[in-house]
């Protein structure tokens with residue numbers, strides 16, 4: 144079991160969401176988060192919800208509670224149809240996990256719009272995927288302004304949310320079957336998050352990129368700099384340093400350093 148966060152989008156005060164076909168995003172997101180919470184609890188997990196907290200407080204709440212994974216549920220709007228999952232670019236395996244969640248959410252006739260990274264669709268609501276210490280995904284359940292999507296949602300909400308929740312738990316290497324069941328989960332759990340960078344190396348996208356002796360942004364902790372196209376052969380983990388993220392990396396001699404995790408400056412490539 145693990146402690147995880149399942150949030151409903153727009154559930155803070157003054158956080159208006161989309162609306163359509165007699166529904167509000169806020170109410171749909173809360174109901175979906177409650178269904179997902181029951182599902183996750185049945186799989187043995189401890190869940191925090193943070194209803195009533197605005198986005199910045201939800202991020203702090205997840206970080207203070209040291210949750211292992213974060214899922215925030217929303218509805219889309221703007222004239223499309225179907226489900227999609229947004230993820231933080233630059234985190235190994237985030238995209239493939241988001242693809243799995245999007246697929247699981249596109250059942251009962253909902254179109255699969257796939258996974259979208261935060262660099263291509265930058266938006267304030269994506270703070271949840273960028274600023275939490277734990278891997279976070281924002282799932283858009285359906286288009287609230289599509290009458291056909293809303294019809295599917297109303298008839299199948301429990302099946303849709305449970306499918307999403309189980310795929311998400313599995314993607315994070317967490318138990319996704321009933322707690323009491325003695326049967327083995329159908330998919331073996333993935334290695335812990337700390338191993339998800341196992342096949343990755345870090346490459347600098349810019350000249351003279353500074354790296355640090357310890358998790359810090361301070362000039363006095365600078366250990367050196369790397370040139371554009373060079374970097375570190377081993378990525379150990381991603382961690383929160385101040386208000387941003389760094390990767391803990393090792394050089395070819397095994398010495399440990401810390402470097403920005405911003406995808407503006409670095410990228411992870413397969414070894």
Ligand SMILES: [Zn+2]
Pocket residue numbers: 152153160161168217218268
């Ligand atoms: Zn939203």
